[in-house]
Amino acid sequence: MTKAVKPTAGEARHYIRIKEQILAEIAEGKLQPGDRVSSESELVAAFGVSRMTANRALRELMFEGVLKRSAGIGTFVSPKHLDVDLLQIRNIADEILERGHKHKAAIVAVGLMKADANVADALELTLGAEVMHSLIVHMENDQPIQVEERYVNPLVAPDYLSTDFHSMTPHEYLTKVAPITAFEHIVQAVKPDTAVRKYLGLKNDYPCLRVFRRTWSGEAVVTCALLYYPGAQYRLEARSTKGPPKPVAILGEKK
Template sequence: MHPHYVDVYTSSINGITLLINRTMQGTAMTEQTAVSQLVNAMGDQPAPIYQRVKQAIISQINEGAWKPRQRVPSESELVARLGVSRMTINRALRELTSEGYLVRMQGVGTFVAEMKGYTAMLEVHNIAEEITQRGHRHSCRVLGMNEIQADPAQAAVLGLATGQAIFHSLIVHYENDVPVQMEDRLVNPLVAPDYLAQDFMTLTPYTYLMQVAPLTAGEHIVEAIMPDTPQRELLEMNAAEPCLLIRRQTWSDNRVVTYARLLYPGTRYKLLGRFKGHG
């Protein structure tokens, strides 16, 4: 899992000093080596440059090439070596900081974020299998499957260019004929070109995508929302009932495979989290 939404560094002077000392002692990688790794990881995917920089940094962190507490190359070094504008680098680093991958310290530098002593385990599962394992019957209703032109927001989450063709599907899943999930999914056609040809009445998008692009990394963002009228009607909910929204982004070999918005009726779904200690 990605190191999101964790506050691991103290803002005190002693805390900053400790961080610098640990970084200098624990990481021998030079700025030049780190930038060279980043250049190799960027590739030439048709995506906004800042997004390519972000994904390259994320891949370096996820693969362990950039270690926790390691100092990130300076903006000046990244601008010079990557041949991009300072504004582009600043945006990439700023967003990675807000997402929890990096920690920026004024006058000190930018560092790879360090996780706390536990990991939240929110696993990716096949909803059909989950329902079957409870001894219940799964069914679904496919409301739409089509090819669309990616708007800027859709392009960003898939790591593609605005206007590029992407796939979209909208499916409602039922447990014993009661709606329990609305799956609103975007798919990268470069990774799953035959997505729209599948019969999702007989298999789930999860099953198909795991076959063609096995999951190597994933991200979940969970929030409570009030559904709009169409969503409430599709999920057969009361007017005052809230929903649990899980936004899920998954990767395979450093390429974004899919971005899904999974909407659950608040009274019919519980979120289970498991934690593993690290001593």
């Protein structure tokens, strides 16, 4: 069965094509969380690749959290949840796309403002200094999942406001002009205020995770932000780099 050995350049690599097809089927809803995905040998037949190539595609999707695999059983779509990795500054848009879902950002407000006491303190600027501000609601498959209120230090990232947030995410721009060298996250459980409730479409007493995040590039504070996530359906994960824990159900949740 010797056939089309190389993807003849230009075209996407075979293993990437396989990954893309699976992600597309998840995005379309053809594959639901918990559904069984084609086995390696089925992919071999469908794509005309070798099993190692199919294996690589599935293994990488597992690494990325999209699929769960177990020997002897099969490969399945991971249950949906937001894994915000506290160890890494991750872009929520990337996370959503990795889960095979659509990401959209609703820009509620963007502009310059004078730093109040809290903002000046957080960005280590003087009271009343001009700072850039954005308020964005992130949507996963048209459902709001994060409210992001961000303040950016104009001394570090002067072009922040003039970037087109649709072609390049704020995150991408910032990592380009000021690579993050340090960060701080403070996490609390709060009752969201009315504005946040409105943006996230939440009921009155629904608990929210609130993350206060600051990032540094060298000595300078680049951004500070408040992130709101709707309650128990989302979670923050933090693990040591050494340990390789496999995900398990949280105690008390049904498996």
